[in-house]
Amino acid sequence: MNIVMALEMAADCHPDRIAVTSGTKSLTYGDLLRAARTAGAVVRDSGCRYLGLLDINSPAAPVAIFAAAYAGVPYVPMNYRLTRPELEALLARIEPAFLVAAPAYVEALTMPAGNRVVSAEDFLALAQGNTAPATEAPGDPSTVAVQLFTSGTTGTPKAAVLRHENLMSYILGTVDFAGADDADAALVAVPPYHIAGISAVLSSTYACRRMVQLPNFDGATWLTLCRDEGVTNAFVVPTMLSRVMEHLDAIGESGALPAMKAIAYGGGKMPPQVIEKAMAIWPAVDFTNAYGLTETSSTICLLGPEDHRDAFTSADPEVRRRLHSVGKPIGTVEIEIRDAGGKALSAGELGDVFVRGGQVSGEYLGVGSLLDADGWFPTRDRGFVDRYGFLYLDGRADDVIVRGGENISPGEIEDVLREHPAVSDVAVVAMADEQWGEAVAAVVVPREGANVAAADLQDWVRQRLRSSRVPAAIRFRNELPYNEMGKVLRRVLKEDFRDEAQPA
Secondary structure (H helix, E strand, O other), X not given: OOOHHHHHHHHHHOOOOEEEEEOOEEEEHHHHHHHHHXXXXXXXXXXXXEEEEEOOOOOHHHHHHHHHHHHOOOEEXXXXXXXXXXXXXXXXXXXXXXXXXXXXXXXXXXXXXOOEEEOHHHXXXXXXXXXXXXXXOOOOOOOEEEEEEOOOOOOOOOEEEEEHHHHHHHHXXXXXXXXXXXXXXXXXXXXXXXXXXXXXXXXXXXXXXXEEXXXXXXXXXXXXXXXXXXXXXXXXXXXXXXXXXXXXXHHOOOOOOOOOXXXXXXXXOOOHHHHHHHHHHOOOOEEEEEEEEXXXXXXXXXEOHHHHHHHHHOOOHHHHHHHHOOOEEOOOEEEEEEOOOOOEOOOOOOEEEEEEEOOOOOEEOOOEEOOOOOOOEEEEEEEEEOOOOOEEEEEEHHHOEEEOOEEEOHHHHHHHHHOOOOEXXXXXXXXXXXXXXXXXXXXXXXXOOOOOOHHHHHHHHHOOOOHHHOOOEEEEOOOOOEOOOOOEOHHHHXXXXXXXXXXX
């Protein structure tokens, strides 16, 4: 199966239904299919081996995704927030590429000679020009559909590879074909270079749902667009939902969203106070926590609407803490927790999270597959599954603090610190220690108007956890550094403690 199957089925079933809206521009599913075929023919005839995108959300993004499939080349959206040297290095790796890019993002770049650059406007113009004849997309299900560069925070970015069969396994296993009503609309606010942005296009297309694009996020615009466009479904990362809540606090508004049916979130750890506040403001909205990775073609676990409501209203601590979980595996994947030696662990035991299923690629260009002999992929996340089957994450394996040979997970310390009434946000990282190798350090964002000392927070942790978990140093910030997908930039915070090694 090729991902164009989703578009061809949607266009055959609902050719006149609006597929995508961005400002004053819109395309029906019939328009989107014709544009993808035409642009695909242009890309194929150009001789380019990739179709790249270096731009914000616009109708060019869904056209490019399907055009690449028709051309038989990988779709490669890139992070326009990267530095000039970083972008030039990535562009050199996909030469020759047919690159759809905003002029502002490429004018300062030294472009590889083999790359052909067109703006989003010109790309859409050629895609809507002379319609190419209907042809089948080339290649088999095992060919590469999407190539996504990792963040590269610890070295040269890796190119994660997703094949058509991986993406279609996810779509067919999680989305009902044509399941959307005529009035349904999904707000696409995540950037197009993230797997959440790609899966939003594919899943909305297969559901025949209208996509409403938000090129640049802010809380006020998100709310306005939801109301003006009658948005029924939305996906946000934790920082986005936090900004929406902050905006409502600032303007003293109720935040009514009459058309909204469901809000999904993921991409980072959601602060409990944020999701609880959102649930109180929008009690009729179905909230879902979606946990997934680039290498798994998006979602592998879901904490569904009823799980949210049960946890929100329960007085049982074990049920209430489910708001901290990412839910249970979707029906098409399996989850396993393993220790450092690869042994499967029992319920409640903390270890490394592994996943298996048809949507799991676990593959990188030039590196190959990281799947083991039985098809399991190491997510590099740590966590545990409780006796009811709910998965709780405890940070990345790379974030583990090794203190005197003891592995300490930042997550358990962060959870305890968040319970302090004066703490709004917190991140725990490793700092150098002459005696233990590494020690625990914390960066805390105090609640507005709160006054708390580092010693008070250290005592708070000491009373609830082992002494080795007590932060040796605490710094205060007005806010934590997050990337656009809601993940804390721990490498930035570690710099705060680089010169603060604890003496032996």
